[in-house]
Amino acid sequence: MQRYFVDPEQMEEGYVTITGDDVNHIVRVMRSRVGDELICCNGRGRDVRGAIEEIGADAVRIRILEEGLPNRELPVQVTIAQGLPKGDKMELVIQKGTELGAFSFCVFTSKRTVVKLDDKKEKKRLERWQKIAKEAAEQSHRSRVPEVGSVLTWRELLATASRFHYALFAYEKEETATLRRTLSEVPPGSNVLIVIGPEGGFDETEAAEAEAAGFRSVSLGRRILRAETAPLYALSCVSYEFEQQE
Known part of the structure; x- marks a missing residue:
């Protein structure tokens, strides 16, 4: 319907x-x-x-x-912070991320970000991204449309950690703390921020800055994922942890 x-x-x-x-x-x-x-x-x-x-x-x-149709939202509110990728990869992240239950999205730039947006381009991108989120929410029978926030600088992103119950930082050099283990500590009803880097990931300085700002470094597995694959993997892990084991 x-x-x-x-x-x-x-x-x-x-x-x-x-x-x-x-x-x-x-x-x-x-x-x-x-x-x-x-x-x-x-x-x-x-x-x-x-x-x-x-x-x-x-x-x-x-x-x-x-009234009162079934609730199809994730038991936790997950915001995906995505390092601005090249081409139309962000559209894929928003479309599929919405289908997988993301509560909201924010986009940021860091040292290894290649794409540069001026104010005019950013406005057009944001309008298109929000439209994609709406269409994906309708298709997947969501109860809400994820909000796509304005593009943040790395410093602005770091300052958002305190707004979330859990602020997670996906880092390919993390060897002990897995996303699965971290999610097992998260109670339903929490809001969670998951930061995914751009192509090329993060350097060690940025990893240290994230940790100092209150982020917890987590591993997304033994393989190196593309920038557009990592957030979808993370959301799939969230769904499995909170929905598929009920």
């Missing part, structure tokens, strides 16, 4: 009003008609099943049939 995200104010008592680009998707792409059912989410935990009652030029009115 097709899923659409709406602002909380678009959900009234008994009804939902869909506006914007989703109207065109409902009418022209899905070719939906009065009586067809769909799911609407306000991004704050309220998911409803409804039936189309009225189709207008600029809005579609939905009558709510059922």
Whole structure:
């Protein structure tokens, strides 16, 4: 069943009003008609099943049939901090990371970051990344759309460690602390930051700076993963730890 995200104010008592680009998707792409059912989410935990009652030029009115649909979010809130990769790799990270349950994304630059974005390019990238997150959240039946934050500098990223219950730093030279062992210490309901480096990873100075800022270094296994593979591996580990062993 097709899923659409709406602002909380678009959900009234008994009804939902869909506006914007989703109207065109409902009418022209899905070719939906009065009586067809769909799911609407306000991004704050309220998911409803409804039936189309009225189709207008600029809005579609939905009558709510059922509240309290199953929660499909991870038991922990995982933010992926990704070193800005080359090409369209960030799009892959956001799309697949959203499907795997990421709560939010932030992008950062560090010593080995190759890509440089000016303000105009960054704005366009952020708009596209957010759109990709929304579409992936609808496809995977998420209850919320992950937020994609503005590009941070390395120093700005380090300063965010205190905002999380657990701030983890994926480092290829870590030999003892595995992600699996660290996740076993994390209780459900925690918010977790997982930092993934750009192509080329991190140097030893950055690793020391991360540790000094409160990050815990973790290993993602015996093999060296590509920048776009590492966050997906990490999210898969989180899902296995908190969902597949229930």
